[in-house]
Amino acid sequence: MTARVSTVPKQPRKGRWLALYVLLYLVFLYLPTLLIPVFSFNDSIAPVFPLKGFTLQWYASLFDNPRLAEAALNSVMVAAIAAAIATLVGSLIAYADVRRGSPLANAISLLARLPILLPGVVLGIALLVGVNLVGPGPSLGAIVVGHVCFCLPTAVVVMRSRFAAFPRSLEEAAMDLGANEWTTLRRIALPLALPGLVSSFMLAFITSFDEFIVAFFLVGTEPTLPIYIWSQLRFPRQLPSVMALGSLILLVSVLLAGLAEMIRRRGLKPPPKSQ
């Protein structure tokens, strides 16, 4: 590898405008989100400036709210199950698509990715009609089904690019050296696909965890966390608690996404040569 040498002289004026643009972009993108943690520590019910004082009472209130805990637990369960199913099914579809390449596998893979274009409202109504006809009706189980449909495209896309990232000859080499199909999957394909599996699971988990529209159509008597939060917004007194909750979800989401990205990068690129 030869180092690339830039022959273009630096243009400080152009750079300054670019910096300003980037700054504005970041402010518009992230400032509203940052207001939530700020108000979650504010000792006032109304989310307005000036701030009144620092308090942890909204966070404390989260911990003696059994209905909130239930909703959070529901969401974790739904997200974990939906993400696991989506990742498992998605990687099988992606593997068949990338490795076998039969017209049927390609068609299935395309169908599995199409719901990315489907509006959540349409998917929600369709599934509601569906679970009323053949299933248990609106319930957490119905939400799991909905979220699998919702997360499957992401899982297939992530796993397709992961499987395409290492050549088929690696699996052929393993079989050539004496490994049967199962050993090849266990010792070569899975370890190489692992970063993809983890990041696919995490992405699907986050997507399901804060999904609202599909869940709204399919919810029965037990709410998920976003449904619970939405129901609490009718009571102004609950707003600061919701903001505290939102801050926690934000923190966990950022940590999970960062972790997923770290794992994905570690899997894609070997560390640079030390010489």
Place this chain on the structure above:
Amino acid sequence: MAQPSVVSLRGVSKRYSDKVLSVDNIDLDIAPGEFISLLGPSGCGKTTTLRMIAGFEAPSAGRILIDGQDLTDAPPYGRPVNTVFQDYALFPHLNVSDNVGFGLSLGRRVAAAEARKRVTAMLELVGLADKARARVYELSGGQQQRIAMARALVCQPRVLLLDEPLSALDAHLRQYMQVELKRLQSSLGTTFIMVTHDQTEALSISDRIAVMDKGHIEQVASPDALYDTPHSAFVAGFIGASNLLPGEVLQGGSGSVTVAVGALRFTARAPVPLQPGAAVTVSLRPEDLRLGHAAQQEGSATTHGRILQRLFHGRALRLHISLPGIDSLALDVSREAAGQHALQPGDEIPLSILPGAACAFPAPAPAA
């Protein structure tokens, strides 16, 4: 063949769709300890043939025997062959010694201590014992190539299959690795089957070469025999450099015929019997033409040509010349022989064709 073959292909064909016949009814017997190359242009079916021997592709027809056993339907892991892949296919998540030891770690075929010993010995054989703990991406291309060889050879296969093993290396390293390949093969005595499109590579290190074209094997012979007595115009044109000229048979026969090419008449060898009047393709190697007028003898031809182009090739000059009735003919002149002549484009030079230097084949090739 005196010895039983280690690999036998019996009427093997591979059809990918209804129209494309990638490999067409191939018969080939490979002797133990032989270094054989499958040589041909891209798309000739050589890689498909190798992949069928390895078990990655199933033949559409025919049988594949290894050590006399019919293994046509055996999976890749059920065959006593190992492959060196074109892209090496080293496992990126394992270090060098785990890559080399992969085959030995499966199914408890050898004890762990024995496996370690064999991995170490194999790494020493390929000269990379100090890299045992290295990650594979820390190695250079040539080192990765040798690890791929070591990983396949440590399983002690009956046959080693090599798919364009040196194509990713630069020219200098490739020449070095050719010698290295030959050394490994003779010290281990393993049968090597190598796929290549590089005729120089095939000629320099193979015991025998199977020249393939359009799914057929055109000729199987030693490098010398292929070079000196090609059986078809395709082989003559593919092995070494050759002028392929259209001509006509004046006096027929088997073994030797008199041909007319442009205004020239001379004697050519004929591997296939030819009738007078038959249209032929005459193959004439650039080094078979002599500068100057040789002593007249039966079946030789002398003429004059005009130099069109002069290419410097180190030990020799290659001249492209035009003759009466022939647009362009390549001719190699050693620098000693060139000494007396100016040999600049536009010059007229005397030329001779010695009897029996050329080969005549029925046109259009190939013949059955």
